[in-house]
Amino acid sequence: MNKRLYGFLRVLIGAVYALLFPARADGTENIPAQGGFILVSNHCSARDPFFLGAHIHNRDLYFMAKAELFRSKPVAATIRHLGGFPVDRGHSDLNAVRTSLSILREGHCLAIFPQGTRSRDNSRISMLEGSSMIALRAGVPVIPAYIGGPYRPFRRMQLSFGAPVDLSDFSRHVDSATLNTATRRIEDAVWALKRGT
Numbered sequence: 001m002n003k004r005l006y007g008f009l010r011v012l013i014g015a016v017y018a019l020l021f022p023a024r025a026d027g028t029e030n031i032p033a034q035g036g037f038i039l040v041s042n043h044c045s046a047r048d049p050f051f052l053g054a055h056i057h058n059r060d061l062y063f064m065a066k067a068e069l070f071r072s073k074p075v076a077a078t079i080r081h082l083g084g085f086p087v088d089r090g091h092s093d094l095n096a097v098r099t100s101l102s103i104l105r106e107g108h109c110l111a112i113f114p115q116g117t118r119s120r121d122n123s124r125i126s127m128l129e130g131s132s133m134i135a136l137r138a139g140v141p142v143i144p145a146y147i148g149g150p151y152r153p154f155r156r157m158q159l160s161f162g163a164p165v166d167l168s169d170f171s172r173h174v175d176s177a178t179l180n181t182a183t184r185r186i187e188d189a190v191w192a193l194k195r196g197t
Helices: 003-020 048-055 073-081 094-105 130-138 176-191
Strands: 023-026 037-041 061-066 084-087 109-112 142-147 157-161
Touching (some): 003 048, 023 048, 037 176, 048 142, 048 157, 061 094, 109 130, 130 142, 130 176, 142 176
Parallel strands (some): 037 142, 061 084, 061 109
Antiparallel strands (some): 142 157
16 A cells, blocks of 8 residues: 555545535544454445545555456556455455455454445345455454445435444354354444434
């Protein structure tokens, strides 16, 4: 990550988004001040990583991006400078898992959108199990986030961060049943943040 570029764009994009997509972020006290953690959010638009980054001022976000975006060298270089790395969504991508664990070991924030695809109308889509697998292997806090899309200019957006998801009853030994239960628990924590639920 190029921290100077990231910091500059956070201020610039934050100013633009404050005008176009105003939001007051609720629950920012749940964002750890230090140490590795996973930020898990619903996914309604390609704007989501920028929206989250613009509202989390004390931590830089590293995030997975679909491998297709890295086919163009200039685009790939830009994404990497902003903390992104590729993930092959169609397969078990061990390189993406290793990169994720390394980022967390180094004490950074890893942002994941585990629905695996965007839900443009912001309807609930079952989350994939990769985020829970990484969380259990890394043993780091999982912070749920909810973005109240869709994005419409000058419409006030909801952005909420919840308390860490309790995964303490699971060991780091990951099996299919554990992954399924942990994933549903994380998913429920994200959607519980939606206003009116």
